[in-house]
Amino acid sequence: MRVEIWSDIACPWCYIGKARFEKGLAAFAHRDDIEVVHRSFELDPNRAKGDTAPVIDMLAAKYGRTREEAQAMEEHVAATARSEGLGYRTEGRVHGSTFDIHRLLHLAKDRGHQDELLDLAYRANFAEERSVFDTDVLVRLGVEAGLGEDEVRAVLADGSAYADDVRADEREAAELGATGVPFFVIDRRYGVSGGQPADVFTQALEQAWQGRVLTPVGTAAAAACDADGSCEIPPA
Template identity: 80%
Template sequence: MRVEIWSDIACPWCYIGKARFEKGLAAFAHRDEIEVVHRSFELDPNRAKADTAPVIDMLAKKYGRTLEEARAMEEHVASNARAEGLGYRTEGRDHGNTFDIHRLLHLARAHGRQEELLDLAYRANFAEERSVFDPEVLVELAVEAGLDADEARAVLADEDAYADEVRSDEREAAELGANAVPFFVLDRRYGVSGGQPAEVFTRALEQAWQSRGPAPLATPGAAEAGPACDADGACEVQPQS
């Protein structure tokens, strides 16, 4: 059974949601028979590639908050990340356009290294002092994931490389009605929105497994949606259990 996950490296709830999904998957009896595919979704697709800014400054501007309030917002998200055993730096992180990262993730998928690169990119963006908006950092991450440095540089230098794959993922997300990430699609039958608790993912996997076969995609109602970042780049920042 296939699980497709639409996400963006810039989305903290995608980072947290991936960890929660993996815990939910670990508790699923048929976990070894699940294929996980990561799909592209840009939170800020119209942002210029060279336009990066500190996350705290971006949050203050987006939400009309003071810098102190923006830091508090980040701490709320950080507490959720740390509860999942994830590193999370609230200061010194950048925000920017993630199109190049998504293109490299498609290269990694072609080589069977997508999961490795995604984990490294999340860690670099949220837990380490490495900017994923620096092309040389992206090449370093690609090499750490098992990719060839020259091939990674060639992809970054050619703006058309894997661009169609990224755009195709994003069109498909729109067709499925996904306007926030993370967004999980199970067997093209069930949708789970947001960084839900691990047990929600386990139940969803069990339901999808038990009812495999042709059926329309079903998405959860608003009351069931977990914390997420929407297509305008706004992220839910209140504490979640």
């Protein structure tokens, strides 16, 4: 059975949702029979390469908040991430175009290292002092994930490499009705939207495995990042 996950490296709820999904998968009896595929979804597809801004400034502008309020928003997300055992920096991070990262993830998929690269990229973006919008950082992440340095540099230097694959994923997400990420599709029959609790993912996997007639499940307050780049905090 296949699980496809649409996400963006810039989305904190995708970072958290991946951790929760993996906990839900670990509790699923048939976890060894599940194939997980990560697919591309850019929250800011019109942002030019090299156009970066501090995350706090971006949040303040997007939501019409003060920098102090934006910082508080980040602290809330950070607390949620840390409750899942994830590292999360609330200062010093930047926001930018994730198109090159998605292209590199498609190369990693072809080479059997997609999940490793995604984990490294999330960690670099949210927990470490490394900007994933820097080409040299992306090269190092690719090599750490098991890719060849020359091949990584060649893909990053050629803006057309894997570009069609990224766009195809994004078109497919739209066709499936995804308006935000993370978005999980189980066996092409069942969708789970947002960073749901781990037990929701376990339940969804169990229902899909049993071959039931399925409808979407989950908590209404599950957090996600919308297609316009908004990453809402669910109500308490």
